[in-house]
Amino acid sequence: MSVLNSIASPTLLLNEAVCKANIDRMSKKAKEHQVALIPHFKTHQSLEIGKWYREFGIDEITVSSIQMAAYFSGQSWQKIHIAFPFNPLEIDLLNTLTKSCPISIQLVNVQVARTLAERLTNPVDFFIEIDAGYGRAGVEVSDFGTIEAIMRIANRSEKLAFRGFYIHAGHTYHTDHSGIRKIHEQTKSALKMLKDKYCDEFPEMVTRSGDTPSCSIEDDFRGIDEIGPGNFVFYDLTQASIGSCDKSDIAIALATPVVDIKKETHEILVHGGGVHLAKDVLTNPDGTNNYGEVVLLTEQGWTIPTTTSFLKSISQEHGLIKATDELLNNTQIGDILGILPVHSCMTADCMRGYLSLNGEKLDHLKGQKAY
Amino acid sequence: MSVLNSIASPTLLLNEAVCKANIDRMSKKAKEHQVALIPHFKTHQSLEIGKWYREFGIDEITVSSIQMAAYFSGQSWQKIHIAFPFNPLEIDLLNTLTKSCPISIQLVNVQVARTLAERLTNPVDFFIEIDAGYGRAGVEVSDFGTIEAIMRIANRSEKLAFRGFYIHAGHTYHTDHSGIRKIHEQTKSALKMLKDKYCDEFPEMVTRSGDTPSCSIEDDFRGIDEIGPGNFVFYDLTQASIGSCDKSDIAIALATPVVDIKKETHEILVHGGGVHLAKDVLTNPDGTNNYGEVVLLTEQGWTIPTTTSFLKSISQEHGLIKATDELLNNTQIGDILGILPVHSCMTADCMRGYLSLNGEKLDHLKGQKAY
Incomplete structure (x- = not known):
């Protein structure tokens, strides 16, 4: 791969074809199921990667912070949804942003709804986030008192408009196929119950669910109007391990220079650690830690070896690979190995910029122009 | 604290007084033990924080990448040491840097030594990194064949100059007082053996050891000429847990806005997750995960509550605190809580900028100017 010749230090490679195929697949699935x-x-x-979704008819997007909403606000999306319980300290930022960009937010309690009703200067849609078992954020699914108190505040407000219910079932990341199925059924059941209960009063309301595992694996979305997955754009080893994707669907790999090889312990030391990959970790069948898996970089991108070499440990800058005989015999100091990430969202947030296989640099919200 | 009024989103607070006291203490200890x-x-x-060391007579520094060396190269340090096995793909970068800045590097194999001898355009000092039991990087302490082969290459080179031996005993981070003592004895013994063996041939050679736990806890540095700890500047909960510092010595805290409170489960949801703190984790005595501990922000900085509330889980942006009754009864949505990090190096690398208690913004190598 000619772009390899330009790499001297840890670099996040992006395979545009794999990435667009992931967007295409999820987009087709959504259309097929009418969500x-x-x-x-x-x-x-990334603004550059964001543009790719346009080809697939996407016109509304989801982000996780007001800073991220501001970053994408110049791209003329019809609406940007901030999928995080609204932080009342950021109302001034929100009022500035909504002057020029349609925004929706998430509410999980009465107090913030009240504060917004008092202080919003422009119209804002909101979802009520529901906790259907994940236990991270959201109103308990049976807490109709809170749900209806928020609705009443919105009904009296000229600025706050109820749009529907949102569930992020993040516990699908930590289970298997049958577990994902069970959680997905709970999500659908919760959203259907809420829609049945409130659709007379709010005939325009929608239900939205978010997690990549359910959206990748499941084929029954009855009760769900909209889906908001994110990770599927790159996928990663966590998603591959629970069956959301194949490893060949993973669209990013960290290019790591080989700085030492220890034949006797089957270890390869690379420049690539926690500041590049983040420290998310999987457990191998034998109980050892797995911080990422080795792929072989080629002119077309990378190939996945038939036997698995993996990062057994990482520190701030160091990565230590447990290598198969095959890898050990074909690797030299000064080579560059690819590492498939355990959690692509976190790896991208660490690296803050991408290098495409044709040598183009792509932006990241938090990145410097030259990375 | 008036600076609190300027915070709406997750922000890394730096207590300059605590930080300088940490530098002062380590500096005095080094002088006392003549290292x-x-x-x-x-x-x-950070360039700004880097300047603070000048007050304590520091004139040589250590970094972990060539990019970090370049960042600090304008500050007229007498020498910058890159404490990472040299990556031969970065020789051109090194040759550029050494035009204006004295650099030393680390070598762990013959091949890179040979490549450097052929391609260096300016003089470079090097340490041979020794693995005395950590198992991450370095030449085995008894591998005199490799050590002497590297020395012979340097002897024939006009550019490569042997400076001494370097050991980073990173396994002290995962043990306790008696474990640290044992590792420190191994480090000293290894360095003393190597110095005895090679000091006739290299009378100017030095021995250097690096880890913060040993440098913080131990009081016998015989056999060690130089120490290169880093974490002590901020410390963190990991260091407090192994006895390197008190929690009151921790110099940074992540300010996190409170977005929801769940009284019945004793949980507080904050904006502060893996992209802010990194995902390093400690295990509480009861086996639960601990991603950071709550401190109460005040006008003078922060206070540590007598009973511990901690981050029980984090995801990309979310942090979920398991709160004591005391914290629960005194916290409102819209408040800001401080979080002491589990691993300050990683948290600083995520946040890439600091806010001092008097409202001054301090730089970070990877940060944008406005963060």
Whole structure:
């Protein structure tokens, strides 16, 4: 791969073809099941990559912070949804942003709804986030008191408009196929119950669900109007391990220079650590830690070896690979190995910029221009 | 604290007084034991903070990448040491840097030594990194064949100059007082053996050891000429847990806005997750995960509550605190809580900028100017 010759230090490679195929697949699936795809951009955080979704008819997007919403606000999306319980300290930022960009937000309690009703200067749609078992954020699904108190505040407000219910079932990331199925059924059931209960009062309301595992694996979206997955754009080893994707669907790999080889312990030391990959970790069948898996960089991108070499440990800058005989015999100091990330959202957030296979640099919200 | 009023989103607070006290303490200890302190700057990665060391007589520093060396190269340090096995793909970058800045590097194999001898255009000092049991990087302590082969290459080179041996005993981070003592004895013994063996041939050679736990806890540095700890500038909960510092010595805290409170489950949801803190984790005595501990922000900085509330889980942007009754009863949505980090180097690398208690913004190598 000619672009390899330009790499001297850890660099995040992006395979545009794989990435676009992921967007295409999810987009087709959404159309087939008649759900709107409102993709989450927290994974890539890139204006350039954001543009690619246009080809697939996407016109509304999801982000995870007001700073991320501001970053994408110049791209004329019909609406940007901030999928995080609204932080009342950021109302002034929100009022500035909504002067020029249609925004929706998430509410999980009465107090913030009240504060917004008092202080919003421009119209804002909101979803009520529901906790259907994940236990991270959201109103309990049976807490109709809170749900209806928020609705009443919105009904009296000229600025706050109720748009529907949102569930992020993040616990699908930590289970298997049957677990994902069970959680997906809970999500659908919760959203259907809420829609049945409130659709007379709010006939325009929608239900939205977000997680990549359910959206990748499941084929029954009854009760769900909109989906907002994000990770599918790149996928990663976590998603491959729970069956959301194949490893060949993973669209990013960290290029890591080989700085030492220890034949006797089957270890290869690379420049690539926690500041590049983040420290998300999988557990191998034998109980050892896996911080990423080796791929072989080629002119077309990378190939996945038939036997797995993996990062057994990482520190701030160091990565230590447990290598197969095959890898050990074909690797030299000064080579560059690719590493498939355990959690692509976090790796992209660490690296803050991409290098495409044809040598183009792509932006990231938090990146410097030259990375 | 008036600076609190300027915070709406997650922000990394730096207590300058605590930080300078940490530098002062380590500097005095080094002088007392007649070892030179060559502090590692990978923890703070900040020009502004770097300047503070000058007050304590520091004139040589350590970094972990060539990019970090370049960042600090304008500050007239007498020498910058890159404490990472040299990556031969970066020789051109090194040749550029050494035109204007004295650099030393680390070598762990013959091949890179040979490549450097052929291609260096300016003089470079090097340490041979020794693996005395950590198992991450370095020449085996008894591998005199490799050590002497590297020395022979340097002897024939006009550019490569052997400076001494370097050991980073990173396994002290994962043990306790008696474990640290044992590792420190191994480090000293290894360095003393190597010095005895080679000091006739290289009378100017030095021995250097790096880890913060040993440098913080131990009081016998015989056999060690120079120390290069880094983390001590901020410390963190990991260091407090192994006894390197008190929690009151931790110099940074992540300011996190409170977005929801769940009284019944004793949980507080904050904006502060893996992209802010990194995902390093400690295990509480009861087996639960601990991604950071709550401190109460005040006008003078922060206070540590007598009972511990901690981050029980984090995702990309979310942090979920398990709160004590005391914290729960005194916290409102819209408040800002401080979080002491588990691993300050990684948290600083995520946040890439600091806000001092008097409202001054301090730089970070990877940060944008406005963060």
